[in-house]
Amino acid sequence: MNADDHRGALRTPILADDEASGSNRVLEAQEAxxxxxxxxxALKLILGLQFLEVTAFYGIYxxxxxxxxxxxxxxxxxxxxxxxxxxxxxxxxxxxxxxIADSFWGKxxxxxxxxxxxxxxxxxxxxxxxLPSLSPPPCEQNTICAPAxxxxxxxxxxxxxxxxxxxxxxxxxxxxxxAEQYDDEDDGGGKKGPGRGAKASYFSWYYAVAxxxxxxxxxLLVWVEAKVNWxxxxxxxxxxxxxxxxxxAATAPMYxxxxxxxxxxxxxxxxxxxxxxxxKLKVPDDATALYEGEDDAKDPLVCPxxxxxxxxxxxRFLDKAAIITDEDLNEDGDRPWRLCPMTQVEELKTLLKxxxxxxxxxxxxVANTQAQTTFVQQGTRTDTRIPAPSLTAVExxxxxxxxxxxxxxxxxxxxxxxxxxxxxxxxxxxGVAAWAESRxxxxxxxxERMGIAWLLPQYVVMAISDASLSVGQLEFxxxxxxxxxxGASTAFYFVSVSIGNLIxxxxxxxxxxxxxxxxxxxxxxxxMDDGHLDYYFVLVVVVTVVNFAVFVALAKNYTxxxxx
Numbered sequence: 001m002n003a004d005d006h007r008g009a010l011r012t013p014i015l016a017d018d019e020a021s022g023s024n025r026v027l028e029a030q031e032a033x034x035x036x037x038x039x040x041x042a043l044k045l046i047l048g049l050q051f052l053e054v055t056a057f058y059g060i061y062x063x064x065x066x067x068x069x070x071x072x073x074x075x076x077x078x079x080x081x082x083x084x085x086x087x088x089x090x091x092x093x094x095x096x097x098x099x100i101a102d103s104f105w106g107k108x109x110x111x112x113x114x115x116x117x118x119x120x121x122x123x124x125x126x127x128x129x130x131l132p133s134l135s136p137p138p139c140e141q142n143t144i145c146a147p148a149x150x151x152x153x154x155x156x157x158x159x160x161x162x163x164x165x166x167x168x169x170x171x172x173x174x175x176x177x178x179a180e181q182y183d184d185e186d187d188g189g190g191k192k193g194p195g196r197g198a199k200a201s202y203f204s205w206y207y208a209v210a211x212x213x214x215x216x217x218x219x220l221l222v223w224v225e226a227k228v229n230w231x232x233x234x235x236x237x238x239x240x241x242x243x244x245x246x247x248x249a250a251t252a253p254m255y256x257x258x259x260x261x262x263x264x265x266x267x268x269x270x271x272x273x274x275x276x277x278x279x280k281l282k283v284p285d286d287a288t289a290l291y292e293g294e295d296d297a298k299d300p301l302v303c304p305x306x307x308x309x310x311x312x313x314x315x316r317f318l319d320k321a322a323i324i325t326d327e328d329l330n331e332d333g334d335r336p337w338r339l340c341p342m343t344q345v346e347e348l349k350t351l352l353k354x355x356x357x358x359x360x361x362x363x364x365x366v367a368n369t370q371a372q373t374t375f376v377q378q379g380t381r382t383d384t385r386i387p388a389p390s391l392t393a394v395e396x397x398x399x400x401x402x403x404x405x406x407x408x409x410x411x412x413x414x415x416x417x418x419x420x421x422x423x424x425x426x427x428x429x430x431g432v433a434a435w436a437e438s439r440x441x442x443x444x445x446x447x448e449r450m451g452i453a454w455l456l457p458q459y460v461v462m463a464i465s466d467a468s469l470s471v472g473q474l475e476f477x478x479x480x481x482x483x484x485x486x487g488a489s490t491a492f493y494f495v496s497v498s499i500g501n502l503i504x505x506x507x508x509x510x511x512x513x514x515x516x517x518x519x520x521x522x523x524x525x526x527x528m529d530d531g532h533l534d535y536y537f538v539l540v541v542v543v544t545v546v547n548f549a550v551f552v553a554l555a556k557n558y559t560x561x562x563x564x
Contacts, residue, residue, distance in 0.1 A: 042255050043202065045247065046178040047209050052244040053115065053174070054213030057167050059221035059237040060125065060160070061087065062214075065376055067230060071135055072156070073145040076531070077512035077524035080373050084505030086164055087369070091498030093168025094491040098176070100169070102488070103263040107177035108248075108255060111170040115245045118166030122238035124159025128152070130231025167241070172491040178202055181256050207403055207471060215396040264485045271340050271348045274321035283319045287311040290322040293341025307483045309346035310562040314353065321345050347482035350561045354480060357558065358492055360551040361419070361473055365500020366507065367426040367544045368469070370433065371395060371462050373504075374533060375455065378437055381444070381528050382452040391455060395463040402467030415476035416555045422469025423548040427541050429461035434537035444529040480561055511536060 064086070068079040101110040128134040134155050139145035148156075179202055225233030284290065290311070311319075321340045328339040379391055406413065413421075436458060440450040473493055481489035508524065515532075516522030523532045 042181045043178055043205075045251055045254065046174065046181070047205060049244045049248060050174060050178075050206065051209050051213045051216075052240040053167060053170070054210045055216045055221070056118075056122065056237040056240040056244075057090075057163075058214045058217035059225075059233065059240075060122070060163065062218050062372060062376075063222050063225050063233075064160075065373055066226065066380065067129075069377075069380070071129070071230060072148045072153075073136055073139065074147075075524075075526050076377065076528055077508055080377075080508045080524075081505040083373055084369065084501040084508070086160055087372075088498045088502035088505065089161060090164030090168040091171075091494040091501065093165055094172030094494040095488075097169030097171070097173045098488045098491045099263055099265070101173045101176075102260055104260065106257065106260045107173050107180065108252070108257045111174045111177060112245065112248055114166045114168075114170030114173070115241055115248065116166070118163045118170075119238065119241050119245060121159045121162025121164070121166060122234065122241060124155055125163060126159075126231055126234040126238050128156040128159060129234050130229075168494070172488075172494055175206060175490045176488075177255075178206070180258060207474070208400060211396045211400045211403070215400075218391075218396060264482075264488050267340075267344050267484055268348055268351065270337050271318060271321045271345055273337050274340050275318055277338060278320040278323055278325070281320050281323050281325075283316055284323070287319070287342070289324075290319055290342045290345075291324050291339055293343065307343075308564045309343045309350070309482075310564050311342055312346060312349055312559065312562070314559065315349045318345050318348060346561070347484060350480065350482050351485070353558065354477065354492075356554050357419075357551065358477070358496060360423070360547055360554065361469065361493075361496040362499035363503065363543065363547040364423055364426055364469055365497050366504045367430050367540050368462065368466060369497075369501050369504050370430060370537070370540065371459065371466075374536070375433060375458060375462075377528060378433070378440065378533065379452055379455055381440065381449075382455065383449040391452070391459050394456065395459045395466070398460055398463035399467040399470075402464055403471060406467065406471055413472075415472040415479065416558070418468045418472030419476065420548070420551060420555060422465045422467075422472060423544070423551050425461055425465035425468065427544040427548060429458050429465055430537050430540045430544060432461060433458040434534045434541065437534035437537060441529065441532070441534065482561075507539075508536070511539070 061083075065079050065083050068074045068082055069076075074082065097110055097114060101107045105113070134152055136146050136148045136152065221233050221236060224236065319342075322342045322345050324339060328335060375391070406418065433455075436450075436454050439454065443450045470493070473496070474490070477489045477492050481492075512522055512524040516525070521530050523536050525531045
């Protein structure tokens with residue numbers, strides 16, 4: 001039987017049980033579209049919830065290293081590692097949250113449960129800061145500071161990680177939930193129109209709202225925590241998320257809540273399994289001999305694909321999953337696991353092409369995370385008239401300005417070029433920080449304190465870097481991800497942040513251990529003025545420059561996906 005005969009025999013697909021359940025999901029989705037909700041009102045509410053969530057999260061994040069240093073009396077290197085571990089776990093949770101939402105709970109329920117868990121965690125953190133029995137006593141003059149006890153650490157860090165898990169799991173899901181408020185043909189007001197354009201503009205609004213939240217946290221909340229009371233500041237963070245949960249529950253009828261459609265990773269596993277069954281077959285020279293799935297595509301219950309991808313020559317060995325065999329004609333019950341349409345194979349190829357670029361973004365955040373950790377530590381050792389974490393407010397304001405500039409020049413700056421600009425300026429920002437730290441150490445040796453304004457240039461350059469890389473990455477992965485993975489594509493950004501923080505924490509721990517071997521002072525001693533944070537910044541610059549070179553090579557050789 002030749003290839004044409006094979007395709008003819010596949011023209012009457014048999015609906016399996018999961019396909020029948022797909023029919024139910026489509027009918028439920030159609031009912032959701034008739035609900036009469038206003039996507040504009042729903043979007044405004046979700047953006048408000050995101051503002052509360054981001055403000056609360058960064059209200060803890062931006063001052064966490066200061067709290068560990070001044071209240072828990074931790075050492076410099078261990079404080080950086082603790083912050084990086086927590087952020088790493090928090091930003092790994094979007095993958096878990098997206099998987100749960102797509103496979104079990106749906107987006108609305110996942111966001112509700114995630115935020116509720118974070119309220120419990122933040123309440124524990126607030127109690128730890130507010131109750132004297134749950135935190136170490138203040139340091140007395142000319143005495144050694146008492147470290148936190150095991151029970152005190154258990155309460156604080158349990159609450160901290162509950163907060164990170166809850167908010168992290170809902171962070172990417174709420175973004176795709178907001179985009180889901182629009183039909184592809186919805187103009188945002190319930191009328192037919194450019195719904196896809198409205199979805200794209202939402203990402204700009206989200207980034208703007210997120211930066212407003214970070215600015216609020218970096219000014220108001222950080223000031224309350226440092227100058228008034230830590231318990232009060234953390235209590236405000238807790239109340240923000242609690243209000244978000246109440247609003248989300250009270251306004252449930254206003255949202256377009258669609259049933260979960262199944263994990264997008266199922267298609268990936270189907271291609272890999274089908275490939276493993278046919279690994280000994282030879283890939284045909286003519287791509288038209290591969291299974292197209294055109295007849296299945298006419299029925300959205302069997303093949304719910306929104307776009308069909310052109311065949312590419314990269315990773316051609318995966319084409320074996322689309323080779324039609326006699327066995328594929330005899331059994332239809334598990335056919336999706338034995339024979340995959342060419343578009344499904346191309347989706348996996350596209351994902352494989354994106355992974356190397358995504359990994360360079362993860363390494364980028366080794367440099368970017370310095371703004372929330374070591375840059376803040378620098379600020380605590382300067383002549384501070386404002387809390388050191390408040391410098392992040394300057395960065396977030398500049399990030400917002402850079403986003404506005406990007407919107408004006410978006411036709412000239414492609415997402416890959418924006419990402420390249422972000423990589424390059426990150427190296428410059430950390431290089432400026434190394435120079436500033438070297439100057440600060442020289443002044444400290446002369447018993448002088450450097451003004452905190454000397455740290456502003458590194459924050460300015462890092463703001464340009466952050467806006468360029470973040471906007472470019474969100475847009476690039478959203479555009480280039482397979483259609484079936486659009487919702488999960490936002491999780492890529494958060495996971496890259498997570499990996500970058502984890503790499504940085506491991507790097508700091510390793511450098512602190514190596515440089516302090518043999519009884520030496522090391523780069524990260526308990527007293528920063530005795531160390532060499534500037535040397536660590538130089539190391540980060542080297543890593544960032546090498547990573548930038550790798551990114552440039554990958555970007556030049558990247559082939560965009562092609563839609564038929």
